[in-house]
Amino acid sequence: MTERSIMVSMQHVHKRFGPKHVLFDVNLRFERGGFVSLVGPSGCGKSTLLYMILGTLKPTAGVVLVGGALVQGLSRNRGIVYQHYSLFPHLTVLENVAFGRMLDATSIPFRVLRPFAWRALRKRHLDEARDLLTHVGLGDPQTLQCYPHQLSGGMRQRVAIAQAMIMKPSVLLLDEPFGALDQATRESLQRMILQLHADNERARAEGRQDDIVTVVLVTHEIDEAILLADKVVGVSQYWNWREQGYDRCPGATVVYSKPAPIFKPDHEAQHSAFVEQRQEIIRAAMDETVLQPPEMYRTFWKGDAPTARGAA
Amino acid sequence: MIRAPISDRQRIALGVAAVAAILVAYTVVAHVRHLDNAADRIVPTWTQLWAGIVRITTLDPDDHVRYIVADSSATGLRFLLGFGISVIASFVIGVAMGCFRRVRALLLPALSALARIPPTAVTAVIMAMVGTGMTFFQFAIAFGVFPILAESICLAVDDVPDELIQKSYTLGASQGEVIGNVIVPQILPKVLDAIRLQIGPALVYLISAELLAADMGFGYRIRRFGRLAQMDIVFPYLAALAVFGLVVTAAFAWIRVKRCPWYQPTKEGA
Ligand SMILES: Nc1ncnc2c1ncn2[C@@H]1O[C@H](COP(=O)(O)OP(=O)(O)OP(=O)(O)O)[C@@H](O)[C@H]1O
Ligand SMILES: [Mg+2]
Secondary structure: OOHHHEEEEEEEEEEEEOOEEEEEEEEEEEEOOOEEEEEOOOOOOHHHHHHHHHOOOOOOEEEEEEOOEEOOOOOOOEEEEOOOOOOOOOOOHHHHHHHHHHHHHOOHHHHHHOHHHHHHHHHHHHHHHHHHHHHOOOOOHHHHOOOHHHOOHHHHHHHHHHHHHOOOOOEEEEEOOOOOOOHHHHHHHHHHHHHHHHHHHHHHHOOOHHHOOEEEEEOOOHHHHHHHOOEEEEEEOOOOOOOOOOOOOOOEEEEEEEEOOOOOOOOOOOHHHHHHHHHHHHHHHHOOOOOOOHHHEEOOOHHHOOOOOOOO | OOOOOOOHHHHHHHHHHHHHHHHHHHHHHHHHHHHHOOOOOOOOOHHHHHHHHHHHHOEOOOOOOEHHHHHHHHHHHHHHHHHHHHHHHHHHHHHHHHHOHHHHHHHHHHHHHHHOOOHHHHHHHHHHHHOOOHHHHHHHHHHHHHHHHHHHHHHHHHOOOHHHHHHHHHOOOOHHHHHHHHHHHHHHHHHHHHHHHHHHHHHHHHHHHHHHOOOOOHHHHHHHHHHOOOHHHHHHHHHHHHHHHHHHHHHHHHHHHHHOOOOOOOOOOO
16 A cells, blocks of 8 residues: 555544543554544544544644645635534525535626626536436435425435535545434435445546545444445544553543454345444443553554554 | 414404503593583593694694604604614624624624613714704614624524525525525524514604604604693504504515515424
8 A cells, every 4th residue: 555545544643632641642544535434432532533634623743644734724625514513594495405516616796796697507516416416315406405304314414414515525524424313214314324335436537536535434233334344443542541640531532443344335244244343343442341552453564553653 | 271272253352342441541540530620631532632633734833844744753753864874884784793893892782882871962062062963863863773783693593593694605605695695584584573663762852852852853842842741642642553563564565575584483494
């Protein structure tokens, strides 16, 4: 693997909120076009880690690189889907998805001073949004004109993913996007995420490098993490920090990092295939009685292993 | 039972009953008073009220104006300018305070303090400082309306979730677009509601300023005929004020429903 194929990289990242130590010496490298799921106990800092990639939080120490460049604030190249507040309430479904194209491609002076050019462009944006929504299973003309409050939670998250994807971001970040959904809805959205794998593959085959998206998904469902991702990363405060000379937990760190089998959409996922990996993830990240060296379950990247400790 | 629903017919009938009861009680009181003194104008009979209405709508032989027309245009213009300027100013300042922490730190404490002073108590001060021209009425309205409205618009901006603002930036928005395309459209229904709720107070401040210093307008006319105990003139003026207040309030409620079909007052966010 060459350096060029690394999309997201975190090197010796520490994060504290005041006296509170949240993340400790996180080292991660995500491949371009890869699907990573982040799992860990509640409150361990999964969202914090994600927001440092997004750019709304700064690491206390260490560096976060996306596409080789230091993350500095928000960017149109990194899309986000939140669990709540995922859509703009004052825009219809179609307008929500076209919104990014409008903001990205035009400016307020352009829209005010060149109304005819803007109207022509607007039509193109709406067509693009309609195509993308059809692709995620929301092509029904009536749905397109709905406001977010008229949609079910599952539809809202579909729209939110389309809204982020219309930007063709290089990184798509999802923070427990299906956390509030019932099981059936969750499964249909998981199939939609798996569809992104296929889209990536097609883009790669057709040489459309800019259309390849790297996905980072935060979830508390281990099965979901294994099913959707080609790499599962476990973050946890349950590691043997006492044996490493700390008298209080210096924060959560990467305790698990392994590839996961890739499932094709519509391929019935075999639950039994997960069981072994599932047990391993639980031992590594979720079980507070098992405190092992964090490198124990990290096999994917040699580079993920920390080289210097306590850098902050 | 508390909050048990009632039928539309029942609801309307009860509302009409209350109004009818007031009218009947008024008629009785007026009748009884006129048994003692047929010339009583403190509780005028319906006939006297009608005569009053005719008087204010016909050309007055001494003053050469139709009272209601002259007063409506004087008070209306003052209200329009005073309230309009207050609304525009508080919108700009309120949004600026909601978006920029420095503006907020600079202005919010001062505005909160100003908002605690009863505006009608300040009317005399304003009169001493700016005289009794149009500026006087504008200040009288603005002093009461501006601090409250600016503060509530600022709070409405606070209610826009951080997530949506951050998401706008990931969609390529500039700072101006975050304000113009994300924040302002989302606070619009709350702003319209806040404006609507300030119409009543704004009328209070304007009328009390007119009671103090004006030679035309609702407040002036009410004071002049009130002193003469001619309620056959005063009551139609009060009714006109009520109708004006109701119509403008309803208009703002209507605009909100038309302009912001997405707004769910009870459900926050999406
Ligand atoms: N802005 C902040 N200020 C102070 N503490 C914070 C802040 N944001 C997060 N924290 C703390 O950091 C820790 C990690 O929070 P984070 O939201 O990243 O956890 P999480 O793994 O996403 O949890 P969950 O599964 O509940 O979403 C928590 O203990 C939280 O209280
Ligand atoms: Mg979280």
